[in-house]
Each structure stands twice: as structure tokens, then as C-alpha cells.
Amino acid sequence: LEAAPAGIVRLDLRPFLRSLVESLAQAFPAARLRLDFDPATNSAAREGERSAAAQPEATPQAAARAAADATPAAEAQAGAAAEARPAAEARALGDTFVASADPERTRRAVTNLVENAVKHGGRSAVAIKLRLRALPGTVELAVSDDGEGVGEEDLPRLFEPFFRGDRARGRGGSGLGLAIVRRLMETQGGSARAARGAAGGLEVTLGFSKADADG
Numbered sequence: 001l002e003a004a005p006a007g008i009v010r011l012d013l014r015p016f017l018r019s020l021v022e023s024l025a026q027a028f029p030a031a032r033l034r035l036d037f038d039p040a041t042n043s044a045a046r047e048g049e050r051s052a053a054a055q056p057e058a059t060p061q062a063a064a065r066a067a068a069d070a071t072p073a074a075e076a077q078a079g080a081a082a083e084a085r086p087a088a089e090a091r092a093l094g095d096t097f098v099a100s101a102d103p104e105r106t107r108r109a110v111t112n113l114v115e116n117a118v119k120h121g122g123r124s125a126v127a128i129k130l131r132l133r134a135l136p137g138t139v140e141l142a143v144s145d146d147g148e149g150v151g152e153e154d155l156p157r158l159f160e161p162f163f164r165g166d167r168a169r170g171r172g173g174s175g176l177g178l179a180i181v182r183r184l185m186e187t188q189g190g191s192a193r194a195a196r197g198a199a200g201g202l203e204v205t206l207g208f209s210k211a212d213a214d215g
Helices: 013-027 039-053 060-069 072-093 103-120 152-157 177-186
Strands: 009-012 032-037 098-101 127-135 138-145 191-196 202-210
Touching: 009 013, 009 103, 013 032, 013 098, 013 103, 013 127, 013 138, 098 103, 103 127, 103 138, 103 177, 103 202, 152 191, 177 191, 177 202
Parallel strands: 032 127
Antiparallel strands: 009 098, 098 202, 127 138, 138 202, 191 202
């Protein structure tokens, strides 16, 4: 069997991206960043939340009542109730967003895409949406913005080193940003493709191989 590239691990992209988006929001305060998940996956998460809701209530009052009982069983029940909701959500999602990926290369690829959107979006308060979805054997992250986008004729060349479309000229940069993104993805067994986004800007989709269930 061919060995996996160095740095590849089982990476749950859901918490990883949540943390990364928080950091990027601080680095690019003018940008409006939003992280979404596939609606079908959200349904699974909501089902997990409903299951957790059937557990004993996890409120400060409930915890106080349990503590007042002064029994080990009551204290254990209060602690379990407080953790029920996130644990149930994690069970509902399972390995849905667990990919075979390199955390550092993934972080750099996503950061480059956000920086590219801010630089070439045409305005400082560009809205950037990151949408994660699971497909058979693949986890995809689509990063789109509502900026000026690129011409249809430029799409096939966006990942070429030093290529800069007409709309990008005069805004600085080396023309290497998207080429680096594709390289970062390919060296971890992934992919990158570009298209016109629904909001009129650019959408770049990163594809990751789904991790094997047995690790």
C-alpha cells in the first residue's frame, strides 16, 4: 500500500474550522465570515440535540438541586446532564466531517482563500462564507465571497502560478495565492477547483478524502 503523505491525520473538520474561523475573524475584522454546514448534516445534529433534550435538564437550578441532595449519584447525574447536549450532537454527526488531512496545510489553504477574498473582493467588508458538506468518500469545503469575482474566461487559469486576471491587476499581490492553495491540497491528497459563486463572487471548493472509519 502507498504510504500517506507526511502530516496526514484523521481530522474532524467541523471543530477545526470553527476554531480557525474565530482566528480569521480577528485577523480580518472588516470581513464578514460565516461557517455553515450541509443542511442534511444539520438535521442529524438537530436530531442529536432532541435526543439530548430528553436527558435530565442541565440548568444552574437543576445542578443546585442535585448538589443539595448531597449524594454521589445526584452529583454524577447533574454533571452528565450538563455534558449531554454536545456529546449527543457529536454522536449524531459521527465521522461525517472526519477527513484524511494535514491540519497545517489545511489551515494555510483556508487562510490563503480568506486573504485572497479580502484582497480581491473589491471592498473591505466583503462577506465570506465557508460551507462544509459531506459526500460519499469526500468532504468538501466551499469558500465563497460576494465580491467582484472573476471573468468566466479566467476561471480555467486561476490556479496557474503568477496568473492575475484583469480585475486583480492593480491590487498588489504576486499571483501565487491560489496556486499555493492547490499545491497545499494536492500534497495532502486533496483537490481545489474554482467557479462563480452564487453571490456573484468567487467560490473555491477544497476536496478532502474521507477518513476510514477504522482510522
